[in-house]
Amino acid sequence: RKEVEQDPGPFNVPEGATVAFNCTYSNSASQSFFWYRQDCRKEPKLLMSVYSSGNEDGRFTAQLNRASQYISLLIRDSKLSDSATYLCVVNGDNFNKFYFGSGTKLNVKP
Amino acid sequence: DAGVTQSPTHLIKTRGQQVTLRCSPKSGHDTVSWYQQALGQGPQFIFQYYEEEERQRGNFPDRFSGHQFPNYSSELNVNALLLGDSALYLCASSSTPNYGYTFGSGTRLTVV
Numbered sequence: 001r002k003e004v005e006q007d008p009g010p011f012n013v014p015e016g017a018t019v020a021f022n023c024t025y026s027n028s029a030s031q032s033f034f035w036y037r038q039d040c041r042k043e044p045k046l047l048m049s050v051y052s053s054g055n056e057d058g059r060f061t062a063q064l065n066r067a068s069q070y071i072s073l074l075i076r077d078s079k080l081s082d083s084a085t086y087l088c089v090v091n092g093d094n095f096n097k098f099y100f101g102s103g104t105k106l107n108v109k110p
Numbered sequence: 111d112a113g114v115t116q117s118p119t120h121l122i123k124t125r126g127q128q129v130t131l132r133c134s135p136k137s138g139h140d141t142v143s144w145y146q147q148a149l150g151q152g153p154q155f156i157f158q159y160y161e162e163e164e165r166q167r168g169n170f171p172d173r174f175s176g177h178q179f180p181n182y183s184s185e186l187n188v189n190a191l192l193l194g195d196s197a198l199y200l201c202a203s204s205s206t207p208n209y210g211y212t213f214g215s216g217t218r219l220t221v222v
Contacts, residue, residue, distance in 0.1 A: 004152075034210050043200055043213040044153065087152055089210075096166035098211070100145075100152035 001026050004090050006101035014109055017078045021104045023088030024070045032091040035062055035073050037084045038103065044087055047073075078108045114139075114203050114214035122220045123191050131186040131217045135203030141165075142184040143211060144176060145200040153200055159184050191221045 006023045013019045025033075033050035048055065050062040050071050061074040071090075075082055085103040092099055115134045123129050135142050141160045145153035155168035159178035178184045182203075188195055198218050202211035 006152075043215045045213065046210045049210060094166070096158050096160075097155055097168065098143075099155065102150070102152045 003027060003092065003099035004088055004101040006086075006088050006104045008102060008104060010105040010107050012107045012109060013078050015078055015080060017108075018074065018076045019078055019106065020072055020074045021086055021088075021106075022070050022072050023090075023101050023104075024068075025088075025090040025099075026069070027090070027092060028066075028069060029093060030090045032098070033062075033064055033071050034089040034098075035060075035071075036087040036089055036100075038087055039084050044100075047086070075106075078106075080108050080110065082106060083108045114201055114212050116199075116201050116214035116217050118217060119215070120218045120220075122222060125191055125193060125221055127191050128187065128189045129191060129219060131188075131199050131201075131219070133184045133186070133201030133203075133214060135182050135184070135201075136212050139203035139205045139212070140182050141204045142178060142182065143202045143204075144184070144186045145202065146170070146195075147198040147200055147216070149197075156186070188219075193221050195219065196221045 035047040036044040037047045038044040054063040059076045063072045085105045087103045088101040117132045143158040144156040147153040157167040162178045173189045175187045198216045200216045201214045204211045
């Protein structure tokens with residue numbers, strides 16, 4: 001079983017829509033969780049950390065469900081510029097190794 | 111404030127050759143990790159360097175080796191290149207590993 005699994009998508013949504021991605025992880029001892037955004041042929045960029053209590057940054061909301069071992073990312077009022085691949089990142093047995101999911105592709109259409 | 115810088119940006123090598131990729135971390139960062147990203151996949155952890163030592167390693171063969179210098183910059187070396195080593199190699203730096211990394215723009219390696 002992979003350490004981190006994501007639905008590859010693509011998710012095709014109209015502008016203004018709300019879209020949510022989930023990411024499951026296998027190591028119940030994981031403590032650090034992040035969402036990264038990666039544009040085509042560019043490097044990943046940190047979008048937000050995911051805290052136990054959930055956190056929000058503008059139109060983006062991240063949540064952690066430890067019992068079911070998944071994290072989620074909710075994007076409200078989607079913009080064309082949100083089109084990208086969203087990578088879920090989870091640490092391994094220690095804080096020195098992080099595992100990336102394969103990414104979920106989002107296409108926001110006019 | 112310069113972010114993470116990597117060189118070269120693109121590289122073409124022949125099977126069996128050796129390659130060295132370079133990375134300068136973001137100012138104030140002391141930890142450097144290297145990742146390999148194949149087309150359509152998420153980045154795969156190669157190893158991490160801190161205080162000039164390899165602190166953690168992913169599932170990569172010994173052909174992949176690295177080094178960190180006193181100024182925190184780092185090199186990734188790959189020997190006996192295989193076609194399957196063709197990928198985007200990303201360097202990521204951090205001052206505190208569990209607070210998220212800053213990535214460089216990567217080196218795109220093509221092995222022919």
